[in-house]
Amino acid sequence: MKKRVLALVLSTAMVSGILAGCGSSTGESSEPAASTEAAAETEAADTEETAAETEAAETAEDAEIPSGRVYLLNFKPETNDAWQELAGVYNDLGGNVTVLTAADGQYKTTLQSELAKSEAPTVFNIGSAADAQTYADYIYDLKDSEIYNHMTDKSLAVEYDGKIAGVANCYEAYGLIYNKTILEDYCTMDNAVISSVDDIQDLDTLEKVADDINARIDEINEQFGTDLTEAFASAGLDDGSSWRFAGHLANLPLYYEFKDDGLEDLTAGEAEIKGTYMDNFKRVWDMYVRDSAADPKTLNSGALNAESELGMGEAVFYQNGDWEFSPLTNPDNGYSVTEDDLDMMPIYFGVDDATEGLCVGTENHWAVNAKCSQEEIDATLAFLNWVITSDEGRDSLVNAMGLSCPFDTFTGDYEPKNPFGAKANKLATEGKTSVAWSFNATPNVDDWRKGVVSALTAYTDGSGQWDDVVTSFVDGWADQWKLAHEE
Template sequence: MKKKIVSALMVAAMVVTAFAGCGSDKGGTSTQGGDKTSKSSGKVYMLNFKPETDEAWQDLAETYTDQTGVEVNVLTAADGQYNTTLQSEMAKSDAPTIFNVGNSSAAQTWNDYTYDLKDSELYKHLTDKSLVINSDDKVAAIANCYECYGLIYNKTILEGYCGMDGAVVSSVDEINNFDTLKKVADDINSRIDDINKELGTDLTEAFASAGLDDGSSWRFAGHLANMPLYYEFKDDGCDLTAGEESIKGTYLDNFKNVWDMYVSDSAADPKTLNSGALNAESEFGMGEAVFYQNGDWEFAPLTDEENGYVVTADDLSMMPIYFGVDDENEGLCVGTENYWAVNAKASQEDIDATLEFLNWVITSDEGRDAITNQMGLTAPYDTFTGNYETKNAFAQAANKLMTDGKTSVAWSFNATPNVDDWRADVVSALTAYTAGEGEWDAVKTAFVDGWANQWKIAHEGDAQ
């Protein structure tokens, strides 16, 4: 898929060019124009959070403009640069009218900019009213998708391995705890040549590379780090997504065990994980890896024929990140950090136009098709029925695990204070440890002490 992503470093110099009644420039990062009759005299500017959905949003914006004449701009921030881009864009006179709020901490930061959505059509169509962020007695943001993540796996290859002589397990269903997962991954990684010969595959590793560059490190400083946070918050009886001001790092040894498995059962050089030269999606998509920690948002790019990947939808499934705590009862990590907020400081005309656009997205054939079939997302709205129910194999896996009585892991990382700063310190320590240039204790310090420090900074005005 052709991704039209604007780096945060280029945002300040970027000029968004309008067009009227003509086709969009497919090489750009914004889509707008049209002069047809509209119910609203305002305009819409979306600052998109997810780079992999950029093209679909550009097309939707163009379609809406063609149908209504309402000017719609879409700008997509680069991986790991959303907050920087948001701060830059919000300082401009033509600020975004739709922006992403990832958690309660972000909602506090942008509280003055979040319009109350409790009377919106979005809220009325929301199937689970808990999928909102409340701030100062208002609905500050509403989830636009309900996502899951875990261990993506190539079930065709894994099932083939299970049928080989000497395999650790004879069925994928037997992989239901960390110890078994590690034994399987270790065995696959040690028998690459034998597996390729017997199955006709092109494997190079059990796990796709665990990149620690800005475009990938969130998978580990965010999504893998969620696991020890979740289990500790659960032990402490606190709100699983609001968290607490101090953590002990009770389950960091489990984090280390999983991380060490990712690194040792991959072909990537541990010293180059932060180089930016690795592409885990491509490794998995080309059939070079059996396992790949990521989420259901990967279904669309992995099955997009334009990417040239060899995997198909029939090859794809997902299992939990078995963590060695309550594995037999564990489901996938289910939640979201994708919440639409509407800029309260925009003009009322632009607010009205923005709300109309978002309602069109979740009710029109074009919008629902884009979200379900092009972006591969699961939307939490009652309008997504029939042909617009999820076809995403990973979301289907999450639903099956829930039906089987497994407990979904909450997105506890949504509680992370000053998320970018905290994650950056964890990544720095993790990079040094993995390259053999630092100790694991430094990771613990960044994780535990860093949390307390960032929490204090993020909440220093709460008592005033």
């Protein structure tokens, strides 16, 4: 049942890029059971899952460790420590794994730099079929790989030119992370806009709540002993944070426009967009800025730390994803929030708030470098299979990295534990529609986002107009689409 629920959530979000090459050599590429029969079925299912888990662990333990070079260029900075530790464990078993993690917003630049070296990455991240097209000569077909065969939902793989170009290693959800302890305390105040957190079901209510909280910071701190400074954590427009808005917030107007246009695949995109929902984008962005303590003129300074603001109880709302659960609750980071303080709600956009769920999808796909030697390719595939079948690998992905993984080996103790991901499932079972990651269709993603961020920065600091943001969004899309799809 859990797998069916997961499939329901993921069916609303297709998959998304960037690829690498080796400098030398070649390679090809619930309710209690109502009857004895129901109880027997449940027991059989549990036994099947346990057997599969045990078999996976035994297979990983018995597998011979190849000595070929493995170089993983990691896409997610927040998982660096866990990947380094995991590589160390594998190397102690006889492996030869190196992990390099690109800085926030610097993956493409780092990849290009690493490709120029004689020992380039053997496995790297791609986000979409568009990336596979761009780097088609470097794609190794994963259709016969163990990691592909272990996928519970093969629609999460990136397919291009008859090949399985990338295998999703996790699925993710994003929305508005919020401090429910502070928000629940606010609900008890005299003249609060809402009496329960559940009253926030649309953008109208969210705006009123955020405005009221921001206007009553001192009163809230005095009454509850909090250290609140703002309703919304800072909306940084530097390279390490701007993707949250030029990518993840921008997803909402793309998603709703693609729906209006009747696209069957809401992550495939189209050559031209109209900017139908840019007024909604402006409304949400303006709320983020006015209900934050950050100076609108310094949002691109790089000096802001929205994660810390939420983590230290200084902000109530923080737009980000389930990957933030692990760093927010890691005691080594020194944050004051605990798991019990945290929850997530949709980014209400004022379009179809009554049925909107969290944004669910992935940009994280393992792609294996076809230009590496066969020895390197085989060693890389063996390492990735060990990661998703061994106790050490599964524990790291689920517990240390806080990921939800789409493989049949992640049962029992290795089922997703991230409560933000669980919230996506919960909303889906309640009839909400998960928002597809339509931004995965973005043409020349870095260049398009750069134009949007530049215009958004100027609008926010007062040196530009909102019309310039719309122009960069709409005309910039058409220009980049033409460039990306030139023959």
